[in-house]
Amino acid sequence: MVLGGRHRGPLDFLLEQFRKLTKYVDGTAHRSFQVVLFLFLVLAVFLMLGFLHVDFKLLSPLLRDKAQEPPVTNIMFLKTHKTASSTILNILYRFSESHNLSTALPEGSSFHLGYPWLFVTRYVEGMQQDDSLHHRFNIMCNHLRFNFPEVQKVMPNDTFYFSILRNPLFQLESSFIYYKSYAPAFQRVKSLDEFLADPWKYYNDSAGLKNVYAKNNMWFDFGFDNNAPVEADYVHTCLAEVERRFHLVLLTDHFDESMVLLRRRLRWQLDDVVSFKLNVRSERTISHLTPESQERAKRWCALDWQLYRHFNRTFWTQLHAELSPRQLREELEQLRARRRELTTLCLQDPEPKNKTHIDDWNLRPYQSGNAEILGYNLRDGLDNSTLRICQRMAMPELQYMAHLYSLQFPNKTPKNIPFLKE
Template sequence: MFLKTHKTASSTVLNILLRYGEKNGLKFALPNGRNDFSYPATFMRMFVKNYRPGACFNIICNHMRFNAPEVEALLPSDTFFFTILRDPALVFESSFHYYKSVIPLTWRIHGKDKLTDFLNDPQIHFDSNGFNSFYLKNLHFFDLGFDNTLEPEDPLVDSAIRAIAERFQLVMIAEHFEESLILLKDALCWQMDDLLFFVMNTRRPTSVSQLTPELRTKAREWNGVDWKLYRYFNATLWAKVNAYGRKRMEKEVKKLRQRNSKMAAICISGGMAVEYQDIRDLSMRPWQPVGESSILGYNMRSNIEQQYRVLCRKMLTPEIQYLTDLGVNLWMTRLWGWFKTILRL
């Protein structure tokens, strides 16, 4: 079970899992009508497509607000649970940019640099009861099913971290993505080729706000619970790396990078991600934030050898399209997409 957190390279992990599940004939618990499990509602097993009492699945990996008992009811008792975290300052920057058009709290900020204005005095701008306000404070703690308005010193935060550590056998760290994947491979007895990936849902560099050291500190302080969570699990990750062996890890990461570089040369036209409007195959264009086209995608080479064509296509397929290929009727997501297109006109 992969808890897909927001703004953490989780879409890249999702692509890995979808390919692995397909390749090995595993049974997915998929959402119904949209690409998440009715987020931000707390997960319920009835959110699963075609759920029937007693149903058992192998993989759950779409966005949800975690609810351990409901998730556990769908999976074998020996299921491996993992998730991924990222520096909350960077999560905040990315979330603020991506969701600001659907967070009314940000509409009242009139300066040119809304993110800086918010961080300079967040108490003025934030209201925990505001629509979609969870995107602006301790988003990962919220994703994990806890109260995102708690302060870091609250004993409930420490008990929540203990509960997370007990439930999740691995918490990946986005800043150490490849090391995290190697630990995942080791835990699940995967092969190196199971880890192959292209980074999905990257943003155009000019759309990324470069946080000054002062703003980074303010973002971490504002998201203090997520910062505490991140530091705890960053330490646990490196404890696992040390147990695995630093030299051994370096060799494995090098192998993974070499394999990914080889696949990029085989699959990607031009070898890198391109702007949304430059993606030639319209069916391969990724989902975009409201009113923008800042998420990059890929062009697939046209002269790929037969043995690589299917793999290349799947590695380059964005989440929405991949879920459609798996049989999910994303009518709600597509309706929202149509509405977003109207807003861009």
């Protein structure tokens, strides 16, 4: 409909009808009648928006801005191995430091919370030995083998639990390179293809916990038996247990989508989840499995494969329930654009460097096995405020943990990181 050269939409028509109706109402009833008509108008507008297929999710940011809930600050992250979990650890450490929160850190000279043994509270610095005297922390994110009853003693009742999984083919390949000289199952073979051709020739499940990196490592991290038979009832019970305990399970293979969903669930700001890739390997230390080895890896790590497939489905279900396709595209672009801005602001070169080419020793990452772990150089001439932001984003996990430990426990002996002195 066109009036006076201007297109008249449904809202214009409803407003005109509203004005006409109010002309016929006089006296004391006039104000009440206007209120009723206004409510009717609001209802009519929303009905018409639905009829016109307007995405109501596009209105949700406006509604949230008017009554913004506070960010989630009590968080337990199960840090699985070789799943980009070091990058998430950095995100959580930064949030903890910038919001002056307390983090459950490994006690004494330790770097893990008791891993690979099942977690118990005594692995946390500052926890009382008497279980009746609990010290509740805000953030828990260092490597541990999940043990929910004990974790509950450390974290508040309203804690948000989340973790991350990776396609087991890539996770096993990364573990093989990273733990090549540590896991007995990997020490006598030249390649993962060779190992997978006859894994029982090299793998011994009685060789102690060092071999947990060689078979169903993610399943093990969740507290389950990585050598258990792949029986339907057992797998179903374990998957249901993870769903009960964890509010969200992310995917390494879709890291940016994971950060978009995580930010929404935690009600955080964009900069809180922007990150640089940490603990990343050089391309020359990444191998590619043959098609035959890929099928063998699926069978060898069948429990991890079941875990990954299940939560690959739940992740996309949750993501699509939370965001429309348009919202997802917009928020992914915002995340990536901000990462590009901070990369330009902070780094000499966006590509990570070999440790020998990293100027600041405190930004040199730990090296393990046959992996060549890369790090970053910061730009020169950054002002103090920007420098602190950039240092935090580029700081490897061991150095950042030692930094937080000194802040939280200034009277304790600082963490010693031997490789920084080599």
